[in-house]
Amino acid sequence: MASSKITVGNVEIVALLDAVMDFPFEAFFPSIPAQAFDPYKEAYGACWAPDGRFRTNAQCYALRSEGRTILIDTGVGPGPHDFLGGARGQLLPDMKSKGIKAEEVETVLFTHLHPDHVGWNLSDGDAPKPTFPKARYLVPEADWDLFTKPEMLGQAPHVKAAVMPLRDLGVMDLVSGERALTGDVTIVPTPGHTPGHMSVLVVSAGERAMITGDIAHHPAQVQETEWNSGFDGDPERAQQTRRRLLERLEQEGTLAAICHFPAPGFGRLVRLEGKRTWQAL
Ligand SMILES: [Zn+2]
Secondary structure, eight states, X not given: OOXXXXXXXXXXXXXXXXXXXXXXXHHHSTTSOGGGGGGGTTTTGGGBXXXXXXXXXEEEEEEEETTEEEEXXXXXXXXXXXXXXXXXXXXXXXXHHTTXXXXXXXXXXXXXXXXXXXXXXXEOSSSOEESSTTOEEEEEHHHHHHHTSHXXXXXXHHHHHHTHHHHHTTOEEEEOSOEESSSSEEEEEOOSSSTTOEEEEEEETTEEEEEOTTSOSSGGGGTOTTOOOTTOSSHHHHHHHHHHHHHHHHHHTOEEEOTTSSTTOEEEEEEXXXXXXXXXX
């Protein structure tokens, strides 16, 4: 496996693996016949569990830039998780093994407010506390507006449990539009998967990378950009954003970090036999 740490100009990006998740293809991609993925098995075999299900990762990325540590997403959380056969999330132990302390995180950015991206926000106990005690937690405003609607909270209990308390604790800021986090790191709206979905662009000393959240879940989607997962909230907009962003990353030669792709999720979009292809680092 490629290294979980890369540098892009003056920015260090560390891939963090919280959980490996297996789902039936037909449940994750209900609008795509499962056998349509078969031609991609040779190139992307890591996306198949031994039992044939879709294997995907809940990964997070830590960025070190200008002496600050930024964490992008917080995974499925400590668990244990019934939907993972009782497995526990590994984000904190993985951070520790890679030399990143919870206390050094100054910013936590959520690419979006789905349950596999907000899980480690709070530490349990009688009174929940932020797991990253010195951090401001940045929440995409359009996702906050959507998921905190009374009629949505029933479908999004994780928002009530893991996101709304951040506001009550006074550690949350809503974000929308482009915004610089450091001189080299900027958040960029990439809506479609959710209305407030954000990606993170790194431009430093002539090098470029982008952490793209849930722009795609299976590497086949870099070619088949019209293939949506069942979790893409606005299917048409998700397709449009996926196509445009991947085209741009390919044209610029920008390195991508895609959290649901095989670990560590670093790679480039390249042309092979006329087709856009995911080439892992
Ligand atoms: Zn996700």
